[in-house]
Amino acid sequence: MALQDVCGFLETLDDISPCTYLPNEMGYMWRTPFEFDRDSAFHFLFPPQQCSRKNRAPTLFSSTFSSLSPHQQPFQLSHGTTTLGFIFQDGVIAAADTRASCKGLICCPISQKIMPIHSHLVVNTSGSGADCMLWERILTREMRLYQLRHRKRLSINGAAKLLSTMLHPFKGTNVCVAATLCGWDGEETQDTLQSCMEIADVKEAVEQDSNVSAISDVSAQGGVKMASINEQDEISKDTQALNPTVSNQNTKNVLSTFGGRSGPRVCYVCSDGLQLKGEIISVGSGSPYAYAVLDDGWRWGMTVDEAVALAREAVFRATHWDAYSGNNVDLFHITAHGWRRRDREDLKEEYYREREREKKKIKEREKERQKREGDELVEGEGDIYSVHCG
Amino acid sequence: MISARAYGDNGKMKEYHYTGPVEHKFSPYAFNGGTVLAVAGEDFALVASDTRLSEGYSIHSRDSPKCYKLTDTTVIGCSGFHGDCLTLTKIIEARLKMYKHSNNKSMTSGAIAAMLSTILYGKRFFPYYVYNIIGGLDEEGRGAVYSFDPVGSYQRDTYKAGGSASAMLQPLLDNQIGFKNMENVEQLPLTLEKAVQLVKDVFISAAERDVYTGDALKICIITKEGIREEIVPLRKD
Numbered sequence: 001m002a003l004q005d006v007c008g009f010l011e012t013l014d015d016i017s018p019c020t021y022l023p024n025e026m027g028y029m030w031r032t033p034f035e036f037d038r039d040s041a042f043h044f045l046f047p048p049q050q051c052s053r054k055n056r057a058p059t060l061f062s063s064t065f066s067s068l069s070p071h072q073q074p075f076q077l078s079h080g081t082t083t084l085g086f087i088f089q090d091g092v093i094a095a096a097d098t099r100a101s102c103k104g105l106i107c108c109p110i111s112q113k114i115m116p117i118h119s120h121l122v123v124n125t126s127g128s129g130a131d132c133m134l135w136e137r138i139l140t141r142e143m144r145l146y147q148l149r150h151r152k153r154l155s156i157n158g159a160a161k162l163l164s165t166m167l168h169p170f171k172g173t174n175v176c177v178a179a180t181l182c183g184w185d186g187e188e189t190q191d192t193l194q195s196c197m198e199i200a201d202v203k204e205a206v207e208q209d210s211n212v213s214a215i216s217d218v219s220a221q222g223g224v225k226m227a228s229i230n231e232q233d234e235i236s237k238d239t240q241a242l243n244p245t246v247s248n249q250n251t252k253n254v255l256s257t258f259g260g261r262s263g264p265r266v267c268y269v270c271s272d273g274l275q276l277k278g279e280i281i282s283v284g285s286g287s288p289y290a291y292a293v294l295d296d297g298w299r300w301g302m303t304v305d306e307a308v309a310l311a312r313e314a315v316f317r318a319t320h321w322d323a324y325s326g327n328n329v330d331l332f333h334i335t336a337h338g339w340r341r342r343d344r345e346d347l348k349e350e351y352y353r354e355r356e357r358e359k360k361k362i363k364e365r366e367k368e369r370q371k372r373e374g375d376e377l378v379e380g381e382g383d384i385y386s387v388h389c390g
Numbered sequence: 391m392i393s394a395r396a397y398g399d400n401g402k403m404k405e406y407h408y409t410g411p412v413e414h415k416f417s418p419y420a421f422n423g424g425t426v427l428a429v430a431g432e433d434f435a436l437v438a439s440d441t442r443l444s445e446g447y448s449i450h451s452r453d454s455p456k457c458y459k460l461t462d463t464t465v466i467g468c469s470g471f472h473g474d475c476l477t478l479t480k481i482i483e484a485r486l487k488m489y490k491h492s493n494n495k496s497m498t499s500g501a502i503a504a505m506l507s508t509i510l511y512g513k514r515f516f517p518y519y520v521y522n523i524i525g526g527l528d529e530e531g532r533g534a535v536y537s538f539d540p541v542g543s544y545q546r547d548t549y550k551a552g553g554s555a556s557a558m559l560q561p562l563l564d565n566q567i568g569f570k571n572m573e574n575v576e577q578l579p580l581t582l583e584k585a586v587q588l589v590k591d592v593f594i595s596a597a598e599r600d601v602y603t604g605d606a607l608k609i610c611i612i613t614k615e616g617i618r619e620e621i622v623p624l625r626k627d
Contacts, residue, residue, distance in 0.1 A: 102539075105557055111545065130543035134511050173515060 044350050080324025082286030082315055083113055083124035085182040086294060087279050088302045091335035091389070094122050094182040095311040097286070098318050098328040100129055109327045115144060119338040121156065121183030126284045127176035127271070135177050139163050155185045158269035160275055167271045177271040184334050221335035241330020264334070286318030288323040293317050304333065308342065316350050419471050419519045420445055423602025424456050425553035426467030427589060428525035429567065430533030431580045437465040437525035438589045439553075440597070440624060442605040443472060452605040452626065456553075459617060460486060464526035465610045466506075469553035470540070471519035477517050481509060499526035503536035503544055510542030517541050521552040526612055533612075549590045551592075555600035559592055581591045586611065588623055597625045 083096035096113040099106055111129070116122045117140045142162055146154045154162065160181055167177060268276040268283065280298055282290040293314040302310070312329055319325040325373035329350075331342035396577055423444040429436045439456035442449060443450050457467050466482070468475040485505060489497050497505070510518060522538040537550040542575045549567045551559035564570040569577050589609060597604040607622040 107539065108537075108545065108547075128543075129540070130511055130514070130539060130541035131506075133507070133543050175514070 003338045021346070044153050070375055074168055080322075081113060081126040081284035082278070082282070082290055082318040082322060082325040083126050083180060084282035084287070084290050084294065084311065084314055085124055085266040086281070086298060086307075086311070087182075087266055088298070088307050089300055090302075090304050090307070091184065091309050091333055092182045092264040093311045094124050094180070094268060094332040094334070095315050096124050096126075096330050097315055097325040097347075098330060099319075099324065099326045101324045112330065114330050114332050116332070116339055117159075117183075118147075118153065120153070120185075120334060120336075121159065121181060122332050122334060122339050124176070124180040124182065124283065127178045128174075130198045131177045131271070132179065135163070135167070135179070142166070155261070156181050156265040156267050157185075157277065159183075160269045160277075163269045164273060167269070168273060170271060171273055175271050177269075179269050180281050180283055181265075181267040181269065181290050182332070182334060183265060184263070184336055185265055262336075264377065282314070284325065285317075286315075286322035289318040289321045290314040308333065312345065312350075319347055320351075337338075403546065416419050418499060418516075420473070421470065421519075421554075422472040423554050424469040425551065425555040425559065425593070425596055425600065425603045426456055426469045426521070426523050427458065427549075427551045427559060427563075427592065428467060428523045428537075429549045429563075429580070429584060429585050429589065430525065430547070431536040431585055432530055432533065433527075434582050434585070435465075435525040435527060435533035435535065436585055436589060437467050437523065437612070438593065438607060438609040439467050440470065440593060440603045440605060440607055443604065449605075455608040457608055457610050459610070460502060460524075461526075462508045462616060463612060464502055464524060465612060465617065466496075466502075467523045467525070467552070468520045470521050474518040474520045478509070478520055478522075485509070499524060499528055499534050499536070500546075502526075503538075503546075506538060507542040507544050508596070510538065510540065514541055521556075523550050523552050525610075527614065529591040531614055554602040555596040558599060559596055562592055562595070582611070582613075586620070593622075593624060 080101045081097060081099070083094075085092060085094045094114050098113065100111040101110040107129075113126065114122050114124050115136050117136070121143075123136055123139070124231050125136060139159065139162070143154050143159060146162075163179065163181075168173070207281065266278060266281050268274070268278075268281045279300075280291070280294050282294065294310065297306075297310045297313070308331060311331060315325075315329045319327075321331075326346075328344045328346050330344055333340050333342065394600065410450070424440055424442060426437070426439045428438070441451075441453050441455045443451040443454035454467050454472070456475065457465050460482060466479065468478060477523050481503075482502070486497055486502070489501075495504050506522060510522075517540045519540055524534075524536040524538075526534055528534040532622050535547045535550055537547050537552060538544045549563045551563060565572065567580060567585075569575055586609060590607065593603070593607045604625045604627070605623075607624050609620045609622070611618045611620065
């Protein structure tokens with residue numbers, strides 16, 4: 001690229017364009033119906049030429065271009081949300097609100113922010129609605145192609161890396177995608193299920209250890225070793241020659257590397273290029289409130305019901321405090337068997353239930369207080385020196 | 391335009407004086423107004439739009455409807471910048487013809503919606519300033535409405551209002567068609583006659599309060615028999 005700039009090498013016909021603004025745009029526009037058929041698969045993988053023009057040496061004409069692009073858009077794209085994902089011993093929970101807002105107006109009160117990619121992976125999207133919708137489709141396509149070419153599913157970390165690489169050419173433009181990939185890695189075999197339960201036991205033991213995330217990083221490196229062994233396992237299964245020693249090695253290796261290749265995972269990918277792995281990830285304008293609730297209630301050894309209740313509570317609190325989140329809660333639970341969607345719950349109901357609970361609590365407190373006063377009254381009568389404080 | 395410099399330090403307005411030449415950047419967009427509405431029923435769909443074309447303080451035309459017929463079962467409503475509306479509909483019609491010639495059948499409403507999403511996102515960095523709503527019948531003959539944002543994000547709805555008066559109409563539709571925030575109400579399915587009457591009432595209200603909406607209302611009613619049009623006059627002031 002640098003050599004290209006120094007030599008002034010013109011890549012496509014586009015660069016030898018006239019200096020006036022309108023005809024160039026017309027040229028680009030009228031090409032669109034036919035552009036799709038020629039190279040439809042790669043059409044979205046690179047930003048249009050005018051963005052790369054900024055890198056070229058400034059000339060008399062290019063200075064006009066740089067001042068005109070990106071164009072002042074007279075409308076806003078949808079933003080503002082609360083999404084969260086966390087892992088626990090029995091899988092992954094992905095939850096999100098359903099409000100799509102656009103600079104003060106709610107464009108859609110029932111949008112779907114959690115989209116399944118394949119049977120064991122869902123993605124929580126936040127940021128600009130159109131960008132998320134399209135990039136999720138592109139990611140689904142690429143993962144399916146990977147699965148067909150390599151005969152195994154791409155891991156969550158691999159998917160995160162793939163998405164991050166695909167978004168990289170758009171760094172600096174106003175594409176805004178913040179996706180949390182939540183899923184279950186690994187093949188759906190009996191060995192991996194057993195190994196996951198063993199992982200769970202080990203994880204329980206080190207639950208108090210603050211270096212849990214460091215250990216899972218180590219496991220990511222150990223994962224490469226795991227991959228080859230798992231493949232062997234698969235091949236041996238295919239040829240109907242189940243080698244018990246291979247599967248024993250499998251579980252042994254898994255025990256030595258916490259997490260190994262299979263198990264629940266959450267990964268965060270941002271269009272800036274940021275990639276995060278962890279146990280609890282929350283994104284959006286309501287995420288600080290959600291983090292507060294999640295940090296308080298999260299334990300690795302939670303049951304499914306506890307985890308679901310925690311996620312719902314976190315989103316509810318976030319929607320209460322954040323103006324850009326609200327309406328309903330969507331919840332997905334992913335296990336080794338795949339994802340399952342919970343019913344969408346209207347937060348209006350939750351709010352009324354909360355009010356009822358508060359009313360009941362106040363009544364009970366009032367009763368307690370009266371009882372206490374009554375008791376003190378009885379005690380106080382017998383002792384003339386006691387001070388009656390009501 | 392009131393700029394910050396018009397007010398002095400003590401809060402009183404400064405005396406008006408010539409501040410020097412001001413550079414107005416050329417904007418490739420203009421806002422031509424107009425409202426579009428679509429409603430989906432059990433076996434019908436309605437797409438309605440007003441017919442006023444305005445810009446700033448002027449009205450360019452009183453007879454410029456914003457519904458465009460795409461196929462026998464699909465109508466699209468586009469409001470926003472009229473230049474982009476015209477080009478976008480030309481591109482959609484060209485792609486429909488190409489599809490028909492390659493696949494020997496017309497595109498379904500869902501397919502048109504998906505295609506429009508990719509067409510719009512193709513110009514993500516210089517978008518079409520158009521708010522689209524597609525209304526039509528899906529493969530099973532049920533009404534379908536797809537609403538879009540200018541860069542291609544879309545979803546299927548039961549009803550949607552777009553354009554200049556959308557913020558006024560959408561809450562009314564939420565209440566009357568979606569029965570939102572109504573307690574103890576009997577939720578009857580929407581009949582065609584009731585839907586048409588509702589659309590007329592709703593546009594009359596919009597014309598009262600939105601300057602860019604008025605002149606006439608054109609309703610396209612899509613049923614399995616075909617597409618029927620109705621024109622209703624609105625306020626012309």
